[in-house]
Amino acid sequence: MPRLHRAFALIGLLLLGQSASAEKLRLVADVWPPFTDATLVNGGLATDIVSTALARAGYPSEFEQVPWARALMGVGEGRYDVLVNAWYNDARTQLGQFSAEYLLNRVRFIKRKDAPLEYQDLKQLHEYPIAVVRGYAYSPEFDNDPLLQKVPVHNFAMAVRMLAADRVQLTLEDEYVARYYLARESPRVRNAVEFLPKPLSENSLHILVSLKNPDHAKIVAGFDREIAKMKADGSYDRLLREHGM
Known part of the structure; x- marks a missing residue:
């Protein structure tokens, strides 16, 4: 019987792990160094700031790099949850919800x-x-x-x-x-x-969270809250320095 319990427990842990992995937000951006680039430390300055703030808000994430048009289309279709590096324009509000500014270009x-x-x-x-x-x-x-x-x-x-x-x-x-x-x-x-x-x-830089994600408003609110906290506690400036800014 104990062996059976251990087996069920192991299966449960595996299922929990798969569930946690599936719940990761799918971040996307094009190649735009020094802000977004998979070959740079933590995916570049913007990717590092965004993933850090989202993690602090309780949203683990994974980053994928694709051409800009595909990234934007993917957010609109819900294949990606968060576009890392978006400048505001009205047309994009039909695809996702913008955060507050987190960088300035x-x-x-x-x-x-x-x-x-x-x-x-x-x-x-x-x-x-x-x-x-x-x-x-x-x-x-x-x-x-x-x-x-x-x-x-x-x-x-x-x-x-x-x-x-x-x-x-x-x-x-x-x-x-x-x-x-x-x-x-x-x-x-x-x-x-x-x-x-x-x-x-x-131009202010924002994340754009897909409207296809039912939690898009919560994600944006959590991100904005943590960016403000990072600026207050010095961790935001530390990331800037680490990326040579």
Whole structure:
């Protein structure tokens, strides 16, 4: 009889383990270093902050890295629970619930050093082809300006190489992301380009929790609560330092 009890107990533990594993939130993001990248420590700065805050709120998680369009579609369809790195726009509220801001991104234009371009407002840029990453939201003003000549590309690396090769006149990206990629480009590309002084925008970064998850409101509330606590107890700043910020 004791052996039978032990067998039932073992089966129960296995079932509990499977259940706990199944309850993990499925985090998703594209490759966007230094914020999200499976090759970086804990998946990058944003992934580390998000998974830490969710764990503190009682939600263990697992991270998967896929292309941006697939990540966004997967959240809308419920295949993923949490998009790690979302800028706010109205259309995405049809797919998920946004958290409060947990990071800030400063988007800046980049030009070739030999190009005498100046930028005070977007009207000055209407005549220039601008490389943009497909599916990204930069700012409402930029995204909704029909006179801007936007050239869709797959990623920032492609955009900046096109810029250095004089195939477009401008590109744009979060400053930290751009510096991360430029440090890994050839000197020919890196030394050919520079930032314009005025930023396009400062965009708050959020998680986007799938509306298909019945607990989406609870998840967002728990995440926001723990981010505030992390900022108060110093653990938020510690993560920033650990990721070189």
